[in-house]
Amino acid sequence: MIARLRTWGKGALEALLAMSIYAVTLGACMALMLLIISIEEGGPSLSIATVPLTETLILLTQGSGFTAGSLTLTIMPLLLTIGLLWLIKALVSWRGLSVGGCCLGTLTWMILNLVILQGTQTIQVDTTPVIILKAALVFLSGYALAVVTSKEFHTWWESTVQERIPAWLRRSVRLGLSWGAALVGLFLAAGLIALICWVVLYHGAVTKLFNMARMGPASSVVTTIASLVWLPTLVVWAYSWLMGDGFSIGELASFTLWSGHAKSLPSVPLFGLFPDPVADQGVRTLLLNIPLLAGLVLGLLLILGSRNHRLFTAVREHGVLSWTVISHFLQSTLSMVLAWMTCLIISWLGFLFSNGSLGTERLASVGVSVPASMKMIATSLGMGLMTSWVLAILSGSLLVLWKQVQSRIQMNGAMVNGLATWDGDAEEPAAGASSEDLTENRNQNQKQETDEEQSDHRNGSGSTSRRVASSGKKQNHPRTTRSTRSARSSSQKNQ
Structure with a gap:
């Protein structure tokens, strides 16, 4: 007790x-x-x-x-x-x-x-x-x-x-959760970089607001340091601004990549950091495509990475149309879905906790429009992940097609080599000879060889003497002899 x-x-x-x-x-x-x-x-x-x-x-x-x-x-x-x-x-x-x-x-x-x-x-x-x-x-x-x-x-x-829990499921869940959190960390790092750019570009406006409030240097420094307690809030707002939806200060001002004005806001020095619209269309397009590019890279890493599901390694070891490759692909798909959901949930919590109010009427709602921002992030990130998934499908299909083409070429080559070997001992056809002529020439050659063997058998002594007499001569190659006979028979036939 x-x-x-x-x-x-x-x-x-x-x-x-x-x-x-x-x-x-x-x-x-x-x-x-x-x-x-x-x-x-x-x-x-x-x-x-x-x-x-x-x-x-x-x-x-x-x-x-x-x-x-x-x-x-x-x-x-x-x-x-x-x-x-x-x-x-x-x-x-x-x-x-x-x-x-x-x-x-x-x-x-x-x-x-x-x-x-x-x-x-x-x-x-x-x-x-x-x-x-x-x-x-x-x-x-x-x-x-x-x-x-x-x-x-x-x-x-x-x-x-x-x-x-099966090992493959634990691995897929772990990869999905870790990569989803890494995506949020990447987006927040981009928001922090954007906030630093705001400080560099608009610190003059903050100084003017301090002067309008008649605050001395020490008071300005102390107030700036005290404002750092809202640094994560500003980073989350910058994150939403990069994604395209932006943030608003009640009904007085809204800041996005296309619009932004702070003339109607109260003279709060922190408000001087809020950005102007991005004038360059190319820069706006690049910023809007950050989630799409991040999703594309994440999906490819999950599918093909050496520390992830290693789909290409499974293809090399087990073949394209194996159950191992299919299971690896399904596991990578599960990890991508979990990463997408994890990123959205963490982003939703960040937007929710960064919102608030500075007044009761026109400043009653300050921060990020959660539904609009979530829609843009989910769409862009989902398109990037889906693109990597489709690329993996197309790569697998092309690999299967290439394997089939290679096997077909090898089969055709083997058939050609087999036919060439089978016809290697046959006579070379004369130029311009038809198939009937070739068949008749073969029959005549076989008949002539049979007659010669029978005559040699009858005249054994003569053939022996002929062999002894011809032993000092160089023997002709059988194929050369047959070719000569074939040519001789063809000439007799033509005559």
């Missing part, structure tokens, strides 16, 4: 440590930022707002927005959310895993968030039960990450699950 209570107590301790470390770190950064702004701008000290702002930001990290005057902010700072999940996962992995610890830790986390909620000086957008439920989901997500990455889970998976 005492051991069980200790195990449960570890869960409560994990939740308490995670909240303490996160709150203290975030509060220290917030106090430093407010202190720098107060020193540069003058006036009353802003440090007294450190605790309320820290509490509000803790709840915002877990998806609970707030309202302060005309501002309604529900866009999650995803960088802080990712850091909080990693902190919970690290503490749970360090202190240990248990079902009771998970339950008591979740309960402790909910109580701590309820205490924080009572101390905030802002109006929360969500109700109290919704806020507590979101907080519980955050802690459970961090605990789940710790469970999935633990040695106990891997041991259980290898001993229980893998024994009941």
Whole structure:
């Protein structure tokens, strides 16, 4: 009983440590930022707002927005959310895993968030039960990450699950999930590159907005650093922009590859980074075809790669029309479908968590249009994967056809060689001789040879003397003799 209570107590301790470390770190950064702004701008000290702002930001990290005057902010700072999940996962992995610890830790986390909620000086957008439920989901997500990455889970998976699942199915699922996640990573990397390009091209507009707000250099730097907590959100928006659908800032502005304007937006320095339309048609076409090209390359790697399903290796070892080749092709098709679904699911979650609001009316919907973006990504990526699949089918069909042509050529060559060998001992036909003449010449030659053998048998002594007399002469080749006889008979026939 005492051991069980200790195990449960570890869960409560994990939740308490995670909240303490996160709150203290975030509060220290917030106090430093407010202190720098107060020193540069003058006036009353802003440090007294450190605790309320820290509490509000803790709840915002877990998806609970707030309202302060005309501002309604529900866009999650995803960088802080990712850091909080990693902190919970690290503490749970360090202190240990248990079902009771998970339950008591979740309960402790909910109580701590309820205490924080009572101390905030802002109006929360969500109700109290919704806020507590979101907080519980955050802690459970961090605990789940710790469970999935633990040695106990891997041991259980290898001993229980893998024994009941065929090896080919495990391999296909593993390749599909890993390549789908790799695709999302590739698209997010492209979004990060696009965001860096925006910073390089439009940093002057951001500087102008800082000057319009009459912010000094130190305040501008601190505000820029604080804005990095929304860096993953901006990367996701840039990802959607590259795919063609773009993003919108409520009803005031929308940004795509074809259109983009920020004249109606509030004077927020971060809004100065948003891009103008791409003027070059070739560049737009290339950017729109990124998912298609990625799907094409992924499909070819899954089908033909040496570390994947190795279809060509199976063709060389087992032939084209073998069950092994067919099974490899079906497995690669399953992996492609899983990769496509994995990419879409992760993208959908990213778009969902990056959306929010900055107001109640025209700024109530900020971010990505999830249905439109998902449609464009699914269509383009699916076309790329389908193209690689069709290319594999065509390559296999051409290979089968080439094998059949080769076998037909070899059979014809063997037949020609056989006929040439069979006719090698026969007489060479005279020029212009017909088939009837050749048959008659053969019969005459056979009759002449028979008569010579009979005469030699009757005149044995004479033939012996003739053989002795001709032993010093060079013998003629049988084919030459037969050719000579054939030519002689043909000349007699013609005469």
